[in-house]
Amino acid sequence: MVRRLAERRFAAGQLRSLLPYAGRGLVAGTVAVHLVAGAAPIGFMVGTGLALQDLAGGGAGGWLALAAASFLVQQALAPLQLVLSRRVQRRVDAACIERLSSFALRGASLAGLEKPEVADRLSQADEAFEQWTLTPGAAVEGALALTARYTQLVGALVVLLVAVGPWPALAGAFVAVVARLGQTEAFNRWGHVIRDIRRLRRRAGYVRELATSTRAAKEIRTLGLVDWLDQRYVAEDQAVLDTLWTSRRRVYGAPFVGYALAALVGSVVALLVVARTDADVAQVSVAVQALILCGRFGVVFPEADVKLVYGRGAWQALLELEDIARREGATTGDASAGGAGAVTAPRRSVRLEGVQFGYRPDRPVLDELELELPAGTSTALIGVNGAGKTTLVKVLTGMYTPQGGSVLVDGTDLRTLDVDAWQRAFAITFQDYLRYELPLRENVAMGAIAHRDDDEGIRAELERVGLGDLLAELPAGLDTPLTRALPGGRDLSGGQWQRLALARSLFAVRHGASVLVLDEPTAQLDARGEAEFYDTFLDLTRGVTSLVISHRFSTVRRADRIVVLDAGRVTEVGTHDELVARGGQYARMFEVQARRFTAENDQEVAR
CATH class of the missing domain: 3.40.50.300 (P-loop containing nucleotide triphosphate hydrolases)
Structure with a gap:
């Protein structure tokens, strides 16, 4: 328990460090909206319970107005919650992407990037931003969304306390805490599993990329590697899945059953206590709804739980990358x-x-x-x-x-x-020079990108390396994309690409290298x-x-x-x-x- 609390404090500290990226005003506004949205179901619960009593007694139905107003507020705030949450995520992710790019291009040495432990973490962080769903920004969004959930819980416990006394409230709190601990503990352990298999996932991802990209298509087909690649992917993917299923049984097996049974027993006890009170129909109705809400803390919160586990994992991977660079002293700084x-x-x-x-x-x-x-x-x-x-x-x-x-x-x-x-x-043409899927202009100007508008210089270097005829043939001239994957694009032969790489270096020399x-x-x-x-x-x-x-x-x-x-x-x-x-x-x-x-x-x- 002590270890788990320490981990929770550590995780909370990691998420707090991301909040400044979103901005105080936006975070405060988002939390305020979540608070009101979380309180609205409690107003609806109380309003409907007391409205039933009023209607049974021939009342005017004032409590029904409260229930209707609470329902309308909840529905009106739902899209606003989504908009604010997405804005928080985008701001945080933009800062994290800039930080990740800065680390990869400036913060880590080339030797550091080639280390397996760095490549694994870099792959995990990069994969999160490719999907755009389980990112550090999503983790912050999910953490803030819990404000509404816990506002509901506090409101439900207050309702139980007022309506039927302290013992049902204590029972409801027990059910909620036990059920929530069961979910969060399982998710936390599952997050460790995902991080532990990142190397297996990276291997499977590499094989999948080979099979789905055009980069290796020629060799795969001409060498008859399709069946072998298919079998290799099945093997790599099976290694990931076998590990996941074994770990899933361990994480969601006996421990989860224990938490579920404890929560079930607590719910039954709470209902029995409510049934033995002298409460009227309205109080019992409200109390039962409050207990159901407490029991719902045993389910997955889609707006928070998965995002917290995977998104924080991506943020932790980025922090570990920077920590490795600091420990090795392998930074350009x-x-x-x-x-x-x-x-x-x-x-x-x-x-x-x-x-x-x-x-x-x-x-x-x-x-x-x-x-x-x-x-x-x-x-x-x-x-x-x-x-x-x-x-x-x-x-x-x-x-x-x-x-x-x-x-x-x-x-x-x-x-x-x-x-x-x-x-x-330096102006360098490496043996494994890059072939940018960009227009011809940028492919040459990469040698001195600040001078990419120097069309005369670009043309002169292309002529110098023997690509003048190619330039004349291209339909859009310097603006022709050098890839068949884009409209109007064209690919080059190996020799033409090498000449272009030479032109890139000579263009750099032209502008000061x-x-x-x-x-x-x-x-x-x-x-x-x-x-x-x-x-x-x-x-x-x-x-x-x-x-x-x-x-x-x-x-x-x-x-x-x-x-x-x-x-x-x-x-x-x-x-x-x-x-x-x-x-x-x-x-x-x-x-x-x-x-x-x-x-x-x-x-x-x-x-």
């Missing part, structure tokens, strides 16, 4: 603390000095890495898969904080700088597109500090410097000719790739 201010462009160099980083403590991905990127020069980075190339970029941009060593911008540790400002200095990072920039281009990229490489990277990651030596050989990364360390640095002459790892990798292209050319000549 922590990283940007310091007095050095913002650095928007390296003037001399960016240096990774003794950088140590790993996703697991016993498996470093970057191991005492030493690398310098001189300002205004192009550096190419090569290495086998798993060498740490993409991880290096994430550390360089401040997305990951080194576990050892430092990232120095003109000699200043990145930890003391404004990381947000530093990241805005000073560090260009290209991760496998020609992976989806055909031979002609790749050759065009090589021819314009020096022009694309001129004047900016650039880092190009590629497995294709025809790309990297044009860089000012080439860096070989192996097992998280830099093993070779130099120009293409220097590294080939050295006969090391780079020379061996170049020879293997050159031999393959030579063989392909020989086969082409033979044909």
Whole structure:
């Protein structure tokens, strides 16, 4: 009981922390309406009971007017209750969505978001806002709606006390409290069950999303995965349902029967006590109605109970997300603390000095890495898969904080700088670049969204990457949605999307980005597109500090410097000719790739 009371106080504290989002005036008005709406049924109960007595005695029926007025007030306030409650919910949810978005985009590090415990809670909070029914705002709405219910209960107990004495009132209070405790205890335990299986629900949701989205439709159909996916979803869903049904029997089985029996016994005793009193017909009629109202506290309150359990669960998930970020110290605010201010462009160099980083403590991905990127020069980075190339970029941009060593911008540790400002200095094309289901204009302007009205600049960069002909073909030009899911939309080929991603980065450079990072920039281009990229490489990277990651030596050989990364360390640095002459790892990798292209050319000549 002590534990449960502590949990109730904790839950009430969580809900109170949400009230400021709704606003004092709106909360006060909503509570006032709920109070009047809760008192109206008591007026109707008393009015009808006494009206029956008056009518039996030939009275004028004044109490009937009270009953009618109470009924009309209750009916008139019902829509107002709904409107005010929805407004409370929307205000709270708007603030919570902003808070969740801020956490996901700013409050948590990328490494933090990739943790399973964070992903589970983020999925739970995100799922609540997708449904728009069981949200933190709904929990606040439900808590305020209980005002009407408990106003009815207090009114019913007062009626019992006045009409038939203290003992029926005590019995009615016992019935209401026991029945309500049974419901709330069951709902509370059920809420714990839902939170405990969030990982199972996330897995089932992922499989369902695969089956219902167009993202994976091509592979699912061409590889004949429909039956397998169907079976996998059944298995994942069954795992959720089996857990739910097992837990439901435990939660709503014997404990619920015990509470129900106690409430039933209390109701029978209360009715017997009322029957043995000397009360008249009106008093008995009112008392029986009051006891029925007390007994109704054993049912689910649809306007409150489910919303409180699930909606508060979503709010608790959000609070736990923030708590995890605080405990880990993995926030961009922590990283940007310091007095050095913002650095928007390296003037001399960016240096990774003794950088140590790993996703697991016993498996470093970057191991005492030493690398310098001189300002205004192009550096190419090569290495086998798993060498740490993409991880290096994430550390360089401040997305990951080194576990050892430092990232120095003109000699200043990145930890003391404004990381947000530093990241805005980058123009990056990741290997897994995003394909926004937005118009062509926004897809390019995402590199510098504040300049999305620069149509001339957008067109110039599209021409620069070889998409001028595509732009001329699109029916709505820059306003054409790049998805077939929208009217007038059009999808692009893989190579066209890669060119567009390059245009996005170049647009960012046009508007002030000073560090260009290209991760496998020609992976989806055909031979002609790749050759065009090589021819314009020096022009694309001129004047900016650039880092190009590629497995294709025809790309990297044009860089000012080439860096070989192996097992998280830099093993070779130099120009293409220097590294080939050295006969090391780079020379061996170049020879293997050159031999393959030579063989392909020989086969082409033979044909």
